[in-house]
Amino acid sequence: MAKRTATRGKKRAESGVNPRQPCPCGSGKRYKACHGAEGGATNVIVTRPFDGLSVEPELIALREFVPSATVELTLVDPPTDRTVVLASVLPMAAAALVRADGKAFVGLQVQTRSGDVSRDIARAVEWARTAKAGESLPTVGPDTAEGGPRLQDLLVADAPFDVRIHPDFSWWIPEDTEPSAEVKLSLERANTAIMPTERLAAEGVTAAYWVDAGEKAHLRWVRREPEERLLDALARLSARGELALGEGSRYAGSFRAHGLLVPVWDLDPESHAKEWEQPAAELGRRLEEALASLDEQPLDASERRARNGLTGRQITIR
Structure with a gap:
């Protein structure tokens, strides 16, 4: 038993990673089953490849849409x-x-x-x-x-x-x-x-892109928060009727991209992209407040129902 314990300690000392902890590469596997395995990982799927970069949401937007x-x-x-x-x-x-x-x-x-x-x-x-x-x-x-x-x-x-x-x-x-x-x-x-696309420039708004898809315009906003926590915050706003960006908009759903959630709103195509910058900034502040409140106030019954509805609204972009 002592020998086995010493071996585990040696492995951790060499790699700096506990073999039972998630692998730093982001694969979602334990280190001992990924890069900590003998010979290292062979073509492991990294589900969040840009994790650790401050520009992760922007990289995902540029790669995906x-x-x-x-x-x-x-x-x-x-x-x-x-x-x-x-x-x-x-x-x-x-x-x-x-x-x-x-x-x-x-x-x-x-x-x-x-x-x-x-x-x-x-x-x-x-x-x-x-x-x-x-x-x-x-x-x-x-x-x-x-x-x-x-x-x-x-x-x-x-x-x-x-x-x-x-x-x-x-x-x-x-x-x-x-x-x-x-x-x-x-x-x-x-x-x-190509579809006309613009990046929203407003305080507190990053990786948010307006696109004119013809009959509709959309806002696609890559968020770096953990998916479950983000959905809770979105549900809180939805239950309060605060999830839209204002008149001529509605929350359409979300999709996953490289480990992050991307909420999507349908927008009035007659409005220019810049007209949505201030509403997006205000929505961002509401979302930050909702995220902060989750630690002290768990979702109530109406918010849980709203969350169930949001979970089922996964969309596919074209």
């Missing part, structure tokens, strides 16, 4: 001769490319080959550091399933993350450059499919 956006990355070890830009999507859904002018781009909306999106994107960033102008990385190879840095290792913590929304994909092509026939076709198709 923002059509055309870019943000310049602040890297711990930046290349001396170029800027690396994170983009929602690239021509032919490439994982990364370096334009003819030497500017490097890494795509978020790409097919991944491992269970860890963060590690796949980090590999694309590493490729973009040294690739030659005009080169493209179609996909990230399967060797990213094991080893190598994650995005959390490459980004400067709490650095500015200034998302720039574009009305089309013309930024794919440098000025005074004639694209190839393949890229030109991809550009035309992408521009045809």
Whole structure:
């Protein structure tokens, strides 16, 4: 028994993690069944790949539903001769490319080959550091399933993350450059499919995006709170009739994306995105108050009924 206890202590001393605790990679498994297993993890599905990054909600929005956006990355070890830009999507859904002018781009909306999106994107960033102008990385190879840095290792913590929304994909092509026939076709198709999107800019509002879907407009707001706690707070507001953003809006439901919950509201398409910024800020304050009240006031009967209704309103975005 003493020998077994000593062995467990040794494992913890070497890794710094209790084998019975959740694995730091975010897979949801115990450490001893994941990266603490002999040989490490092999293609473990990381359900919350951007956990630990202050910009986690923004990364999820750009990967899941923002059509055309870019943000310049602040890297711990930046290349001396170029800027690396994170983009929602690239021509032919490439994982990364370096334009003819030497500017490097890494795509978020790409097919991944491992269970860890963060590690796949980090590999694309590493490729973009040294690739030659005009080169493209179609996909990230399967060797990213094991080893190598994650995005959390490459980004400067709490650095500015200034998302720039574009009305089309013309930024794919440098000025005074004639694209190839393949890229030109991809550009035309992408521009045809794009839906007008804007990022709400209001105090206390982050990762909230308005999109004009035609007959309706929507607000998609990526929240970093734990799902169960967030649903409790949303239910409290719903029971009070305070869950909408005002006239011309209604709560539509929510969907999950990379470990976080994304509530969605239907909005009057006749109203401009900026008209929803102040209502969103006010809703955000109500939501923060509801979250804070949960520790002292559990949900009452009417709020529990409202929560049951919210739980059943999972939606699928197109």
